[in-house]
Amino acid sequence: MKKIDKLILKSFIGPFLITFFVVVFILLTQYMLKYFDDFVGKDLGFSVFAELIGYFSINMTPIAFPLAVLLSSLMTFGNLGEHFELTAIKSAGISLVRVLRPLFVFVVFLSALVYYSNNFIVPKANLEAFSLLYDIKQKKPSIDIKEGAFYGGIPGYSIKANKKFDDEKSLGDLIIYNHSDKKGNTEIILADSALMYTILGDKYLVMELFNGKSYTEEDAKKPNKPSNYVRNVFQHNKVVFSLASFEMERTDKDLFSSNRMMKNESELRNDVDSMHNDIIKAKRTIYRYTPRFFNMHLQEVEEIKPKTVVQWEEQKKDTISANSDSIAESEDHLTSADIEDGKNVKFDKANYKRKDSKNSNEQNQIAQQQDSVILNYDSALVAKADSVYAQRNRGNNNLVDKPRFAKNRLKGENRRIESREFESNVYGIEANAKLSQAVACIVMFLIGAPLGAIIKKGGLGFPVIVSILFFIVSYVINTTGIKLGRAGDISNFWAVWTSNLILLPFGLFFLRQARNDSRLFETDYYAVKIAKLFKIFKKEK
Structure with missing residues (x-):
């Protein structure tokens, strides 16, 4: 390794470690504040907090x-440019791409490490963290007897102290x-005063009572006899309470292992395949059960026209033959259920169309009479069919019950399919994010390093502002993509990779500008350009 490579790596690793731990601390603080109320008053101890902070720190990586x-690369090359070290390197005939090469190789190895961490280390840390967090939530708060209020935290006892002194x-x-x-x-038990403390590693609470009385009602020795009533007077007495219910019990971690955050990429993809199979099975179930829902409409029965339909068709034929020149189109069909001996009932779709004759008012009156006949026939037929259907099914059901049941069944199946599709999208996005978050390190390096060489500003001032700006853009794009991906509006791939694909051209653009020694962020460069524009306008006048 050449000296220039050592110089670049040494300049980068220091700021990288500092910024990494600072970012983890900021993200961890913001994340832990959500669970602050679950920690208060539970006397967890330093070891529990240290364990929880360690697991959630890995979760933030x-x-x-x-x-x-992004921040460390921008600071590194900003410092090199600010102290003219980058200029000296270029004057020695070394290109910017050659200067970036050692750091690029380092970031590529770092991305591989990030992918391994996201795929294997982070899921295990999430399992430990969230199982421990669940146990903390279930743990009872430490004993806090308040003045003038009953305390029922100890199972089987209610304690009230009208006076509580400052020593607690x-x-x-x-x-x-x-x-x-x-x-x-x-x-x-009544007492004038008491002193409480714990023994045997906080497993038991002891209350030393002074100047008090106890009242006990014993069970009656014989039925239908009054019970004994015992009163004791004491000057000093001890009452011991078990604090076993206050100890934090660890839950079996396997209960949390099915969550997506506790699985690696291969397990997530297997779950997605299983969900897709469930969706296909649910859709097949709908079509398989369709004949059961509409079995009355799918049965083959002999069609017999009622008298009202026969009469209506005869009237229609006579009307068409007598006024064929004046009627443009008149076509009505009615197919209905046939009732024969009260055994079979079937309804098919009834469609009838009518165009009124423009030249004859008489045809309108005939059509209205025909409509009234058909409507009366339909209502009577439906009522009779309901009675037959009820007899066949030995209940008070009617023809509407079965379609209603079919509608509810189909709605339930559709909700189940939508739920599984949403879950498959969530798991698919989580699986694609494992690699996307690792590649984001390379994209951020391609943005930060050339941008630092262009800005030529080190420290925690302007570089921090620029880094936060690009991070916010990346975060907004990722959040929007994940939201659209979970809703199924875009694919799982585009949901997590859109941010990298949008920011990568910016990095290549900044790299090109840095190679050409662009003055992209220098105010005097734009001042000169604006002055030239003003001169052009003055000459035109």
Whole structure:
């Protein structure tokens, strides 16, 4: 490795590590604040917090790595340009691409490490983090007896202290209701004062009571006999409470392993394939059960026309033959269910069209009479068919019940299909994001390094602003793409890769400008251009 490569790598690794840990800390702080209420008053201890922070820090790395690469590369080449080191390197005949080569190789290896971390390390850390977070949420808060209020955190007891002193251990005017035997408040303890503390590694709570009385109602020895009532007076007494319910119990981690955040890419893709198979099976089920829903309409029965239909058709034929020149089109068809001996009923779609004759009012009157006949016939036929259908099914059902059931069944199947499609999109996006987040490191490097060479500003000032700007653009595009991808408006590939594909041309553009020593971000360059434009306008006048 040449000295220039060592110089570039040494200049990059320091800012990269600093910015990486700073970004992780900022993201971790913002993320942990969401669960702040779940931590308060539970006396978790430093070890639990350290474990949780460590797991969630790993959870933040997929976002932290690209941002750290962007910021550190911009700072590195900004410092080199600001101290004219980059100019000296170029004057020695070394191109900018050659200067970028060692860092590019480093970022490529870093991207491979990020992909491995996203695929194997992060899912395991998520499993540990969220299972621990669930146990923390389920853990009871530490004992906090408030003045003048009943405390029921200890199972089987209700405790009230009318006075609580500043040392948080001494209590005054104490009342304890013991209903641990689940027979009501059969035991009451009163005390003027008390001192509470824990023993045996906070497994038991001891209350030393002073100057008090206890009242106990014992069970009757014989039925239908009054129970005994016992009263004791004491100057000093101890009551021990078990704090087993306050200990944090760890839940089996396998219960959380089915979540998408706890799986690697291959497992996610297998789940997507399984969901697609479920969708296909659900669609096949709909078509397979369709004949059951509409079996009355799919049966083959002999068609017999009722008298009203026969009469209507005869009237229609006479009308058409007598007025064939005045009627443009008159075509009506009615196909209905046939009822024979109350056994078979079938309805087919009834369509009838009518165009009124423009030359004869008499034809309009005939058509209206025909319509009324058909409508009366339809209502009577439906009523009779309902009665036959009810007899066949031995119930009070009518012809509307089966279509209604079919509609509800189809709605349920469609909701199930939509739900599975949404889940498959979510899992597919998560699978594609494993590699996309790793490639984002390369894209951010191609933006940050040339941009730093153009700006020639180091430190945490202007580079931070530019880095945050590009990060916000990337975040907005990713968020929008994921939202559209989950809704099924775009494919899972475009949902997570759009950000990289949009920002990559910016990186190539900045690289081209940096190779040409562009003054893209120098104000005096634009001042000269604007002055030339003003001179051109003055000459034209």
